[in-house]
Amino acid sequence: MDTRTYMEDNLKVIATELPVNAILHFWLKAISPDQPGSVSLRNSDGKFGEVQAVNAEEHSFRIYQIFGGGEVECVYDPAMTSLSVAYWFTPHDVLETGITVLHTNPANEAPDLPHGYHFRPPFGWMNDPNGFGRFGGRPHLFYQHYSHGRIWNNMHWGHAVSADYLRWRHLPVFLFPSEAVTVRPDMRGGAFSGSAIALPNGPGIRVFFTEKIAERTPEQEIQMTATSGDLFSAGAAEVLLGERPDGEGLTPDFRDPYVFRGPDGLWKMLLGSQSDQGGVILLYETEDGTAATGWRYCGKLFVETQYRTTALECPCLLPLDGDARNPATRWALIYGLMNGEDKDTGRRNLTMVDVGWFDGRHFAKEFGRELDFGTDNYAFQAFVDGDTPVGIGWIGNWADTGPAIDFPSAMSLPRTLKIEDGALLTPPIQAAESLRGRMLDRTRLAAGQSVALPHGAVEILFDLAEPGAHFRLELEHPETRLALVQTDEGIEILHDNGKPGPRYLGKGARGSRFRVFLDYGSIEVFVDHGRHAATKRISGFEPIRAVKLQTDAGMLQRATLWEMRL
Structure with missing residues (x-):
C-alpha cells in the first residue's frame, strides 16, 4: 500500500x-x-x-x-x-505483518543502509535489549527506545518479532513512560530495562522492568510488571518492588530485573546495584507460579570488587549445558560493569561472563572472562530457546555515546552460548550463514590484494595454518583508521579516529579461524568458533570501502568474502 x-x-x-x-x-x-x-x-x-x-x-x-x-x-x-x-x-495480523510507518522526520528517521543486516529500530534511538525470548512460537525482542530523535531520552520499550532472529518485523511501541515523565523531554527516566516470561496459565507474556523518575524520593528506581495477552500491547503496569532491601548499603541504583526459573522450580529475579563493597547483583524469588506477587529478597548473589563500577547492570543467569534442575549443569552469569575500567587497556563498561553452578540461592564460580573484548556488546541478554542458549547485545558503550551523541543504534548478531573443552564459546547463531549472498572473492584477499566492497555489509572468513600466526586485516574507512591484527600480545581491533582512546585488545588470544562481520557502523569478530569475540561500533554510517589481508608467508590457508543481505 x-x-x-x-x-x-x-x-x-x-x-x-x-x-x-x-x-x-x-x-x-x-x-x-x-x-x-x-x-x-x-x-x-x-x-x-x-x-x-x-x-x-x-x-x-x-x-x-x-x-x-x-x-x-x-x-x-x-x-x-x-x-x-x-x-x-491491524491488530488481527500485526504479528505477521508488523507496522507500516507513514511518517518520521530528519531527527528520528531510520538511515537508508543497503543490505544492512543488524537489527535497527524503525525510527528513533535504541539501546539495551529487553524481554528477549520466544513467545507464541516466535522470538520477540523488546528494547530501550525513544521515538523522537536518535539521541537518548525518556525511555519506552520498542518491540519486534522474528522467525529466525535475523529478519525482524517491527511492532507497535510496547511500553510507555508514566504521564509525569512524558510531558517534557528532560531525560528524567521512563520504562528502563527488564525481561519477560511466558504467562504460565495461558497465552501471553509478563514483562518486568524498572521505572525510573529522577526526582522521586526515596526511590528513583522501582520494579514494575505488566502483562500482554495479545503479544503486542501491554496492560496497565503495577508496582512489583517499591524499595531497595534494607541494611545492604546500596546506592539508589536498583534496576534491570531479569526473571527466570531456578533449579528448584521457583521464579528468580536478578537486579543490579552498587553496594559499599562493590558492584552487586541482588537475588529475589517467589513461590507465586505467575511471578506476579510474593517476591522476597534472598541476598547478594554476587559482588564485583575489581573494576570499581558505579553499578552492575543488566544481570542475566541461564543454564548452559544441561537441564536447570541438574546440579551438575553449569550456568552463565552475565553482567555489565557500568563505568568500570580495565586499567591496562583503558576500556570501559566491559561485559563479563562467569561460568559456574547455581543451586537456586548461591552461585559458585568456576571461571570467568570478558564476554566481548571489543566492549561494544553491552547489556547482553540471553535465554534458553528449547535446549539452546541464545543471546543478543546492544552495539554501543556509554564510554563513547550518551545523551548528546547521535549515532546508528543497532543490536549485535544473535549468538549462542555453549561449553566446549572447558571453554565458553559464543559463536553467531547458525542461521547467520543464511545472510550470505553473492561470493565476492576467494582468491584476491588470499593473494594479499585489496578487495573493493560494493556496500557496507560483508562477511570475511579466513583460516591460518597455526594458532597465533601474525596477520593484519586492513579495513579502508573514509573517517576512521581500522584494522584487525594478531600479534604476540593477542588479537586487537585497531581503531583510530584522531582522538585518544582505549586499546581493544584480547590479551593472550591466539586464533586460527576468523569470521569478521562488517556492517554500517560496526565490526564483529568471532575467533575459533566464538572462543573469543569482539564488537566495535564505528561512528557514523559510512561503509568500509575495501579490505586487504597480510600474513606471514605460508600462514594463510584460505580466505573467502561474501556479500551480505537480509
Missing part, C-alpha cells in the same frame, strides 16, 4: 490506503503553547476525525481506529503542529 506525502495550501498531507480496522498511532505536539497541534483525518467524503495535543514541549501519543478502511489522508499545518511519528497496523 503506497504512501504519498505532499503539500496542499500550506498543509502537509500524508495519503495512504488502509485496510478495515486499521489502528493509527501518532506522536504530535503543538508548535506554540497558545494553540493546540492537530492532525485531521479525511477521505473522499471529507474530514471524519482529528487528534490533538496541547503540549508544546514533548510529543504526545494519540490513537485513532479506522473501521471502514480505504484511502485516508492525514492532514496538518506544520506551522502549528509537529508530527514526529505516524504508523498503522
